[in-house]
Amino acid sequence: MKFASLYLPEPPDPHAFSADPPPRQAGPVGVLLVNLGTPDTPTPRDIRRYLAEFLSDRRVIEIPPWIWQAVLRLFILPKRPRALAPRYRDIWLEDGSPLLVWSQAQAEAVQRELSGQGQAVRVRLGMRYGNPSIAQALDELRADGCERILTVPMYPQYAASTTATAVDHVARHAARLRNQPELRFLKRFHDDPGYIDALAQRLQAHWAAAGRPERLLLSFHGLPRFSVEQGDPYHRDCMETASLLKRRLGADGGLVHVGFQSRFGAAKWLEPYTEPTLRAWARQGVRRVDVMCPGFLADCLETLEEISVECRDAFLEEGGEQLRYVPCLNDDAEWSAAFARLIRKHLAGWS
Numbered sequence: 001m002k003f004a005s006l007y008l009p010e011p012p013d014p015h016a017f018s019a020d021p022p023p024r025q026a027g028p029v030g031v032l033l034v035n036l037g038t039p040d041t042p043t044p045r046d047i048r049r050y051l052a053e054f055l056s057d058r059r060v061i062e063i064p065p066w067i068w069q070a071v072l073r074l075f076i077l078p079k080r081p082r083a084l085a086p087r088y089r090d091i092w093l094e095d096g097s098p099l100l101v102w103s104q105a106q107a108e109a110v111q112r113e114l115s116g117q118g119q120a121v122r123v124r125l126g127m128r129y130g131n132p133s134i135a136q137a138l139d140e141l142r143a144d145g146c147e148r149i150l151t152v153p154m155y156p157q158y159a160a161s162t163t164a165t166a167v168d169h170v171a172r173h174a175a176r177l178r179n180q181p182e183l184r185f186l187k188r189f190h191d192d193p194g195y196i197d198a199l200a201q202r203l204q205a206h207w208a209a210a211g212r213p214e215r216l217l218l219s220f221h222g223l224p225r226f227s228v229e230q231g232d233p234y235h236r237d238c239m240e241t242a243s244l245l246k247r248r249l250g251a252d253g254g255l256v257h258v259g260f261q262s263r264f265g266a267a268k269w270l271e272p273y274t275e276p277t278l279r280a281w282a283r284q285g286v287r288r289v290d291v292m293c294p295g296f297l298a299d300c301l302e303t304l305e306e307i308s309v310e311c312r313d314a315f316l317e318e319g320g321e322q323l324r325y326v327p328c329l330n331d332d333a334e335w336s337a338a339f340a341r342l343i344r345k346h347l348a349g350w351s
């Protein structure tokens, strides 16, 4: 308004042409680490909110929503949160849910590793369900001036229900922006030598201190079999991780085995199932086993409760003597350095 400009400074005219526009400063490169998400508190109310969001994702539950939403609202959400609350309470850390605490620790460690190496990098954590959200993390990166963002789903093995849904969500957020950042996505790193090495060193350190078990079970999160039959590479990725780790350990044929945990619902999931395998081993006379979960970078309900408590109880109940759970990579220094190297490789050309 011309009248107002008598009193206020004239705003810059966006259409004005200048032969020499001021040089544009290259902003930092953004790295968005994405993990699954976890309830804000171990209360039935927050667990219900988390499960409602998680289990309404059509990448996770592939049943038509008009059937599934009825099952979810009538049978799962009224009961499961109350049953999960004491299990979450048992694993809760001073600073929150272990999945969040360890994922945040990895984001901070990667930020430290990538700082002072020339290119300015900002690392943020976003959770696919719950907090801190992917939208919040992306907005923070953009506010920091990041015009190029690499998304790194924190799942070494690709699955549509984890990796693809994270990618979809980032893309949906970008679809609402006028000035979009340039986006890249890291698909998987199940065979990354740094990842395999960090797992192997963790096992070797554990064995150096406490001796070898009779068997080592590598337990991965399960997936419905039909997902794999329809082309999900998850099973193949898990088997490749297991075979690379076995080779790296120089282990003989009988030591390393694979299982799939956390079956949900009535459909067939990937086999062999972890808990029945442990029960069968105990009945066959195996007395000492170690269990490691290479598919989880951060300890969580699935590892600290399902493996460390439920599976241990099942193994001992059938006559086993010792089940040692080998923790996830969490804040492992070897892994932080390897993760940063892997990310740096995927930033190539963005300097």
Ligand SMILES: C=CC1=C(C)c2cc3[nH]c(cc4nc(cc5[nH]c(cc1n2)c(C)c5CCC(=O)O)C(CCC(=O)O)=C4C)c(C)c3C=C
Pocket (backbone or CB within 6 Å): 036, 037, 038, 039, 060, 061, 080, 084, 097, 099, 155, 159, 161, 162, 221, 222, 223, 224, 234, 262, 264, 295, 296, 299, 300, 301, 302
């Ligand atoms: C029902 C379908 C599910 C699919 C498919 C699924 C795949 C999948 N999940 C993870 C990693 C995690 N899952 C976690 C918990 C969890 N997972 C499901 C269901 C499916 N997961 C449920 C219902 C829950 C909640 C707990 C329960 O009700 O049993 C977690 C832990 C979260 C935490 O708060 O600690 C992780 C991590 C992967 C990697 C994966 C596919 C490969």
Ligand SMILES: [Fe+2]
Pocket (backbone or CB within 6 Å): 221, 262
């Ligand atoms: Fe899960």
Ligand SMILES: [Fe+2]
Pocket (backbone or CB within 6 Å): 261, 262, 263, 302, 306
């Ligand atoms: Fe589970």
